[in-house]
Amino acid sequence: MSDETNGVTADAAERFAIGISFGNSNSSIARISPEGKAEVIANEEGDRQIPSVLSYIEGEEYHGTQAKAQLVRNSKNTVAYFRDFLGKDFKSIDPTACHQSAHPQESGSTVAFSICDTTSEEPNTVTVSEITTRHLRRLKQSASDFLGKPVNAAVITVPTSFTDAQREALIASAKEAGIEVLQLIHEPVAAVLAYDARPEVVITDKLVVVADLGGTRSDVAVIASRGGMYTILATAHDYELGGANLDQIVIDHFAKEFIKKHKTDPRENPRGLAKLKLEGEATKKALSLSTNASISIESLADGIDFGSTINRTRYELLANKVFAQFTGLIEQVVKKAELDVLDIDEVILSGGTSHTPKIAQMLQNIFPETTKILAPATSSTAINPSDLAARGAAIQASLIQEFDKEDIEQSIHPMVTSTPHLRNAIGVQLVSTSDAEDSGAVFKPLLNTETALPARRTAQYEVPKEGGDVLIRVCEGIREVKVTKPEPKPKEEKPEKKEDEEDEDDNDFDSDEEEEEEEIREVIWKVSKPIAEFAIKDVKAGNKVEVMINVNADLGVQLTAREVGGKGGVRGAVEAPKAAENGSV
Ligand code: ATP
Ligand code: MG
Numbered sequence: 001m002s003d004e005t006n007g008v009t010a011d012a013a014e015r016f017a018i019g020i021s022f023g024n025s026n027s028s029i030a031r032i033s034p035e036g037k038a039e040v041i042a043n044e045e046g047d048r049q050i051p052s053v054l055s056y057i058e059g060e061e062y063h064g065t066q067a068k069a070q071l072v073r074n075s076k077n078t079v080a081y082f083r084d085f086l087g088k089d090f091k092s093i094d095p096t097a098c099h100q101s102a103h104p105q106e107s108g109s110t111v112a113f114s115i116c117d118t119t120s121e122e123p124n125t126v127t128v129s130e131i132t133t134r135h136l137r138r139l140k141q142s143a144s145d146f147l148g149k150p151v152n153a154a155v156i157t158v159p160t161s162f163t164d165a166q167r168e169a170l171i172a173s174a175k176e177a178g179i180e181v182l183q184l185i186h187e188p189v190a191a192v193l194a195y196d197a198r199p200e201v202v203i204t205d206k207l208v209v210v211a212d213l214g215g216t217r218s219d220v221a222v223i224a225s226r227g228g229m230y231t232i233l234a235t236a237h238d239y240e241l242g243g244a245n246l247d248q249i250v251i252d253h254f255a256k257e258f259i260k261k262h263k264t265d266p267r268e269n270p271r272g273l274a275k276l277k278l279e280g281e282a283t284k285k286a287l288s289l290s291t292n293a294s295i296s297i298e299s300l301a302d303g304i305d306f307g308s309t310i311n312r313t314r315y316e317l318l319a320n321k322v323f324a325q326f327t328g329l330i331e332q333v334v335k336k337a338e339l340d341v342l343d344i345d346e347v348i349l350s351g352g353t354s355h356t357p358k359i360a361q362m363l364q365n366i367f368p369e370t371t372k373i374l375a376p377a378t379s380s381t382a383i384n385p386s387d388l389a390a391r392g393a394a395i396q397a398s399l400i401q402e403f404d405k406e407d408i409e410q411s412i413h414p415m416v417t418s419t420p421h422l423r424n425a426i427g428v429q430l431v432s433t434s435d436a437e438d439s440g441a442v443f444k445p446l447l448n449t450e451t452a453l454p455a456r457r458t459a460q461y462e463v464p465k466e467g468g469d470v471l472i473r474v475c476e477g478i479r480e481v482k483v484t485k486p487e488p489k490p491k492e493e494k495p496e497k498k499e500d501e502e503d504e505d506d507n508d509f510d511s512d513e514e515e516e517e518e519e520i521r522e523v524i525w526k527v528s529k530p531i532a533e534f535a536i537k538d539v540k541a542g543n544k545v546e547v548m549i550n551v552n553a554d555l556g557v558q559l560t561a562r563e564v565g566g567k568g569g570v571r572g573a574v575e576a577p578k579a580a581e582n583g584s585v
Contacts, residue, residue: 017153017182017401018143019393020136021190022170024083024097025215025243026352027052027135028390029143032398038194038391040384043142049352049386050142053080053101054134059119063138072274075101077115081216084239085111085128087169094239097216100274104128132173140179153180155397157187157389159212159219160235182400187212188221189230190392191350194383195374196225197395203228205448206345211330211363212389213353215243220330222337222344226451234337238329243281243353245322250280250310253318254295258306266301275300287312288355288376316358326353327362340481341367342523349375354385368521422451425477426557428547429527432464432471443477443525446549456550460564467541472534472561474549477525484520534561534570 019030019038026049030040040048047065055067055078062070070078081097082104090106098104102113107125114123143151156174158167162184171181185193188210196203205226212219218241222233254276255267266272275297286293291312300306316323334341347363354360357377364373374382383391400407427445446457463470536545543563550558562569 015153015180015182015401016147016149016151017155017397018147018151019190019390019395019397020139020154020156021187021389021393022083022136022156022158023052023214023351023389024081024217025052026050026386027139028387029139030387030390030394031143031147032394036199038197038394040387040390041143041146043139044145050139051080052083052135053078054131054138055079056115056117059117061117061134061138063135069278071100071278072271075270075274077117078102079113079115079126079131082111082113082128082131084217086132086173087163087166096240097244100270100277129169129173129176132170133176136174136177136179140177152178153182153397153401155183155185155393155400156181157190157393158184159217159237160186160188160221160232161219161237182397185393185396186221186232187219187389188223188232188235188348188350190390190396191348191388192223192225192230193392193395194388195346195348197392205451207233207339207343209330209334209344209347211326211347211349211354212351213242213326213349213356213359213385214351215353217242218326218329218351218353220333222333222339224449224451226448227455233339234333236329236333236336238325241322241325241329243284245325246284246319246353246356247277247281249319249322250284250315251276253310253315254280254306254308257308258300258304262302262304264301266306269301272301283310284315285355287315288357312357319358323356323359323362326359327366330363331366340521340523341371342481342521343479344371346372346374348388349373349382350385350388352386422447422449422453422455422551424528425449425479425525426474426531426549426551427477427525428459428461429473429475430461430463430470430545431473432466432468441473443475443527445477445525446547447551449479451551453551453553453555456548458546458548460544460546462542462544463539465541467539467543470536470539470545472536472545472547473530474532474534474547474557474559475530476528478528480524480526482522482524484522486519531557531574532559532572534559534572536561536563536566536570539563539566 021028028040028048028050030038033039042048043050043064045065050064051068053067055062055070055074057074067078078101080101085093085104088111089109090111093104093111095104102115104111105114107127110127112125112127114125116123117126140151167184174181191210192208208223208225210221210223218238221235224231224233255265258266266276279295279297283293283295292309294309296307298305334344344367347367349360354375360373360375360377364378367373372379375385376382425445426447427443429441429443431441446459447455539545546562546564548560557574559572560569
C-alpha cells in the first residue's frame with residue numbers, strides 16, 4: 001500500500017478495485033488473491049457466473065440465478081439480455097433475445113423496460129442505463145461482502161465492437177452504482193492477459209486467436225502479442241450465434257419427444273417454453289462434462305411431467321451444423337487478418353460455450369498440431385473459459401489501481417488500442433563473401449510481422465563455417481504459405497485405414513469429412529530487397545556475429561553488427577521510407 005500520501009495519490013490510495021466481466025447472459029467479479037492469483041469470486045448464492053438478470057416481485061429485487069428462475073413465472077418483470085442495448089437507440093437494437101422476458105421499448109433517445117419494480121401495480125419505465133446500474137450495484141455488493149471491504153472501482157470488459165456511446169453509457173451507469181471505471185478493456189485482450197499473467201508463463205511473441213463464444217453472440221479476435229504488447233489485428237462478430245442456438249437444439253429435441261408421447265407441443269405455451277429453456281440449458285451444460293445427461297420438468301404442458309435423457313453423441317450429431325458455424329467464424333477471422341491457420345500459435349477459447357468439448361476438438365482438426373487449443377477438452381492447463389474475462393480485468397485492475405487517471409490513460413492506451421506495427425518481418429541473411437551466388441543465405445526473421453513499434457531486438461548468428469569476411473544483409477521478409485500437393489498416389493489403400501482408429505463414442509458422423517488428401521503447408525519467407533548491408537571482416541571460423549535492430553515508431557531503423565568478442569562493430573541508420581510499410585489497425 002502507499003505510504004504517507006501527499007495529495008497526488010490520495011485518490012488512488014482510497015481505491016479498492018476489482019475486475020468485472022459484464023455479458024448479456026452472465027457477469028463475473030474477480031480479484032487478485034493475497035497469494036497474487038487472479039480468481040473469480042462467488043456471490044452469496046455461490047455462483048461465479050452470475051446471470052445478468054434482475055427480477056422484481058412486489059417491490060423486491062432479485063438478481064442472478066434467482067432472477068433467472070423468474071423467467072418462468074414472472075417474465076414480464078424480469079429483465080435479461082440487456083447489456084448490448086446500453087448507449088444505443090431503440091431502432092438499432094435487436095430485441096430477439098428478450099422474447100421471453102421484459103421487452104425493450106423506445107424511451108426518448110434510449111431503450112427502457114416497463115416493469116413493476118415497486119409494490120405499486122403501475123409499471124415504471126426503467127432505462128437500460130438504470131438497469132445496468134442496479135445490476136452493477138449488486139455485483140459490487142457481492143464483491144464487497146466477500147472481500148470485507150467496500151469496492152469502489154473496477155476494470156470492466158467490453159466487446160471490441162462496443163462504440164464510444166456504449167462505453168460512455170457503461171461508465172456513467174457504473175458511476176451511478178458507486179464504481180469508478182479505471183478502464184474498459186476489450187474482452188479478448190482480458191482473456192490473453194489472464195493466460196499471460198500466470199507465473200509459469202514465459203512471454204513470447206505470438207499470434208493468438210481469442211474465440212469468445214457466449215450465450216447470445218460470438219466474438220473472435222486475432223491478437224498479436226509482441227514484446228508484451230497486444231495489438232488487435234482483426235475481429236469478427238456473429239450476433240445471432242451463441243449458446244442459445246445450442247439450447248434451441250436441445251429444446252427442439254425434447255419437445256419432439258414430448259409431442260410423440262403426448263400429442264401436444266410444450267413450446268406453444270410460454271411457461272412450458274421457459275421451463276424447457278432453463279432445463280434444456282442445464283442439460284446442455286451437463287453434456288460438456290459427462291456423456292449422458294437427463295432432464296426432468298414438472299408440469300411441462302397440460303399438467304404432464306416430463307423426464308428423459310440424451311447422450312453426448314446424439315447431441316453432437318444434432319448440433320453439428322451449429323458447431324461448424326462457430327468454427328467457421330474462427331476460420332473467417334484468421335483470413336480477415338490475412339493470416340493462415342499455420343501462423344496461429346494459440347487459440348484461446350473463452351466464454352461459457354467454449355466448455356463444449358466438440359467445438360474444441362473440431363478446432364484441433366482445423367489448426368495444425370503446433371497450435372495450442374486452450375480449452376478444457378483439449379488442454380489440461382486451460383483456464384476455465386467462463387472465468388477468463390473477469391480474471392483479466394482483475395489483473396489489469398491490480399496493475400493500475402494505484403495510478404493517477406492520466407497515467408492510466410497514458411500507460412494503457414498503447415497496449416489495448418492500436419499501435420503502429422510492422423507489416424512485414426525484418427530479418428537477417430548472412431552471406432560469406434566468398435559465396436558469390438548467395439547459395440547459402442537463409443533469411444532469419446528478427447522482428448516478426450505485427451511487432452508493435454518502437455521495437456528493438458538483438459540476436460547472435462553463427463557465421464558460415466569457414467569464417468572470413470561476412471556480409472550481413474538486413475531485409476524485409478514477406479511471409480508466404482507454401483502448399484505442396486502430394487504426389488497423386490494409387491487410391492485403393494486410403495479409405496479403409498482411417499476409420500477403425502480413434503473410434504470414440506462421439507465420432508460416428510464426422511469421419512467422412514477427413515478423407516481429403518493432405519497437402520503439406522509451410523510458412524516460407526520471401527525476401528525483398530535489402531534494407532542495409534554490412535561487411536564484417538575476418539570473422540574467426542566458428543564464431544558468431546551479433547546484430548541489433550532498432551525500429552522507431554516512425555519506421556526509421558538503426559542497426560549495429562559486430563563480431564561477438566571482437567572489437568568495434570558497424571553501425572548504420574536507415575530513414576523511414578525504406579523500411580517496412582507501416583500498418584495500423
Ligand atoms: P452473451 O453472448 O449473451 O453476451 P455472455 O458473455 O454473458 O453471453 P457466457 O457466460 O460467456 O455469456 O456464456 C453463456 C453461455 O455459455 C450460455 O449459453 C451457457 O449455456 C453456456 N455455457 C455455460 N457453461 C457451459 C458448459 N459447461 N457447457 C456448455 N455451455 C455452457
Ligand atoms: Mg461474452
